Amino acid sequence: MDRSFARITLEQWRAFVAAAQSGSFLQAAERLGKTQSAISHAVRKMEECLGQDLFVVEGRRTRLTHMGRMVLPRARELVGHAAQIERFCTGFDPEAEGEVAIAIDIIFPRPLLFRALSDYARIYPNLSVIVHETALSGAKAMMEDGRISIAIAGQLPTSTIVEPILPVRFLCVAAPGHPLQALPEPTHAVLKEHRQVVLSDSGPRGVDSGWLGSRRRWTVSHIATSIALVCAGEGFAWLPEHAIRDELAAGRLRPLPLAQGARRVVQLHLGYMDHDGDMRQVLDLVGVFRDAVADAEDEDVGPDGGRRPSDDDAGART
Template identity: 40%
Template structure:
């Protein structure tokens, strides 16, 4: 039988966090006497002194610091036990699988994932990065619950999520910038274009301008960005993925008369909304909200 309750450990922790008994009383809305009694109960039971008075300040002792570390762990574990019970009671799914096209801004994705993980701490999340038709293929095969894709899926729910700007860019030393005039698409044919391969296996698609006489095809957007900043070619890249490179000048927009900016519509796709659990629905809601703040070429 435990002789010290979780509530007493919480009162001890509150004194440390708020810097004293009076402050803790106001912070946790408890009487000062109840906090003193809780701390006193711990000290009497364990035979240790948790605090000492130095001048007008209440300071934690060395023994108190050690007990605080243990108490923090105990309280964290208790919170996890409660979360497990809530998860089981509400029927929250154990896993969420999301296929996301690589043009989707990573910053937005990470913010959404962090928020969902905080709401559902026991949820296992699997992110599958894809290109073009790859996200829909994962959804159709049952490997993903939700897809963020530039391609609509006819027999599923498809909602326009956001529109991304793709900008034609090259590094400052690229020969296209040395022409020092407005460019035609014809000017690009003599220079290497970096393109990202469709990750779908059965329904591979080609998208975008593919008129260059020489192309290097890579599997990931980040590889494409790295190659272009090193002067190995040009490409249309998502503005939201190269905002820092545009600001620091490592990538410069090509002076195209037409087609410098191309818009890509991303879709939120899933099979059956009624089968999605609370965590999946929360993920969709956060995704819709966060995409409202996406940058454009005018804001970088």
């Protein structure tokens, strides 16, 4: 039998979800505007196609079987995606004009940002996007002030609709000739005696992040400056691994073999405010960012387009 095409229709999945949620074929029929016999027939055809019972009928009520309970979350997702596509097609306006303001933390990989902006421009060629590059609490402050519609950052307001989007791995690194590289396993007490290069907070509160125990610090506002200073041997820093892949490969930077805390992870979140006006364009841009990150993961590459590093690679670089 040819199984290369779907044998269960979307209407049948809708019938299954409605029956599962209401607990009866009759109530499912009323919800969908169909007859009870149409719902029961749809479910029976599904069970024949799957070779599995999805419901057990108990009088006027229906109860999901174990397989039915397993299938239900996936079926809900399928029906939900179909509804989203329908809403997209009915409300999509490629001629929409205006602008959308967003804030992106500077540790978010630039290639993913560029991919998302390029994809969004193909959907809305007449819309302008204002990108504010922020650090630490900067995006949170801008969203609280109502200056942006979307943010990707580690810290966002509690009133924001938030979802995790990307973990960013940091490595503690220094130039090959830095004195710390000559030590077999430097401790944090030793680090205090050496200059640390840190990123400043672009928000008004000046929030600290990570280990700031060094007595001597140089604070800069962009990762590129931090990388240049560390490569020049002026200090050590925790830097996003994706941003220093070339420097690591070329030997311009080397991870410090710390006893503890050589690696850390910052979880970035994607957040937006639920408001009217340009909500359609905002939600579409949120979706574009989701897809950009998911596509990079599906391609099994790092966020900067290179091969995804393994723990063995990191060990070799130390």
